[in-house]
Amino acid sequence: MNPTVERVRATFGDAIGRAALARDGLTGVVIRADALRDVMRWLRDTPGERYDYLVDVTAVEFRDRERALEMVYLLRSLERKTSLRVKVELDPQGELAVDSVTPLWAGANWLEREVYDMFGVVFAGHPDLRRILMWETYAEGHPLRKDFPLRGRFSRAEQTRQALNANPEAHYSLEELSIAESYDVLPADMRERLRRGERGKIAGAE
Amino acid sequence: MKHVIETKELAGSPNYQLTTFQKLVDWAVSRSRANSLWPMPFGTACCAIEFMATAASRFDLARFGMERQAFSPRQADVLICAGRLPFKLAPVIRLIYDQMPQPKWVISMGACASTGGIFDNYAMVQGIDTIVPVDVYVPGCPPRPEGLLYGILLLHKKIKGESLFDAVKRRDEQPLDERGLRLPPDEIDEISEPFGNSIHQFRSA
Secondary structure, three states: OOOHHHHHHHHHHHHEEEEEEOOOOOEEEEEOHHHHHHHHHHHHHOOOOOOOEEEEEEEEOOOOOOOOEEEEEEEEEOOOOEEEEEEEEEOOOOOOEEEOOOOOOOOHHHHHHHHHHHHOOEEEOOOOOOOOOOOOOOOOOOOOOOOOOOOOOOOHHHHHHHHHHOOHHHHOOHHHHHHOOOHHHOOHHHHHHHHOOOOOOOOOOO | OOOOOOOOOEOOEOOOOOOOHHHHHHHHHHHHHHHOOOEEEEEOOHHHHHHHHHHOOOOOHHHHOOOOOOOOHHHOOEEEEEOOOEHHHHHHHHHHHHHOOOOOEEEEEOHHHHHOOOOOOOOEOOOHHHOOOOOEEEOOOOOOHHHHHHHHHHHHHHHHOOOOOOHHHOOOOOOOOOOOOOOOHHHHHHHOOOOHHHHHOOOOO
16 A cells, blocks of 8 residues: 555545555545645645656546446656555536646646546636547537447437538647647638637537 | 450451540540559558558559559549548548549448448447448458459459440539538438447447
């Protein structure tokens, strides 16, 4: 068991739930959702902990409907060469919301967007929370949820219609394009659409 | 040549042949087209690896007049979709197809491009023929280079049978209809129906 667990429990008390050593040798510790930001900042900044690298953010929903949907944060301390798995349990029947850790690790930005896209978890405080894998006008829901049908909710014809009517240029935000320094060489009409914030529309849909 | 151009030997004078101008033009044009097809590779998955092997020295696509990979739809004759096509790429391949000048052909390479393959799920187009018209389907997962070459030779055969003067044998531009679809919705649903192992998976599962 990672000794960090005892130290974080001593600091945050009952915000820290059960902890267990997993098969892969990593310690997983469950923390309360409202304490997430504070605990993560403490883990990142405290001398002796220094979990400075956020390896991954993902989520797990179990087939057992009684079990919680788990947010999983994999932390790594590059200088101490140890890892810690932090989990937050959310009620899959209720509203899926948790604080964003993007203010702590900028690399969490796209990872949290992926979790939002696939599971519908809303991250409070995320600077740019929108879909990242599916297109932004995707209307069928969040594909990795257990109640999502494998082939999607719409008929194949409707899926094809929506896909063909999507604007493939609208996947990039103004910021992304300006970072890529390609914004200035875009065609004028595309620049204008991006300036208006157009994300693409589905013909015939609300 | 002998099955295209009718040869007439008049008695005592075998030194000239008669044919129609149309047949002569079709013979010249269709062979020119078939023997210098410029491919537009649209590689999305493992089929693209086999496509690269086909283009490389051992199998050598250049033997069939495909020396130049176009990489620009404006200079391409045949679109080779090598790999599965997610719905997110559907408008992209349609745009590329629309940008290609006539005459143009499409090869659907591999099980996933042809039918959706193992990816019978929410994200994948169930056969690119719901997006663009397809001339040759190459089966396989992925097809070996020989398979792709066979498909290309079949396309050569098809092109050589086309006629400039017979609109039935020539494919016209097929724009999307007012719904933005290539085919009627019920036809797309029919094409996209589950088959093989995936019929055992319930839609609501």
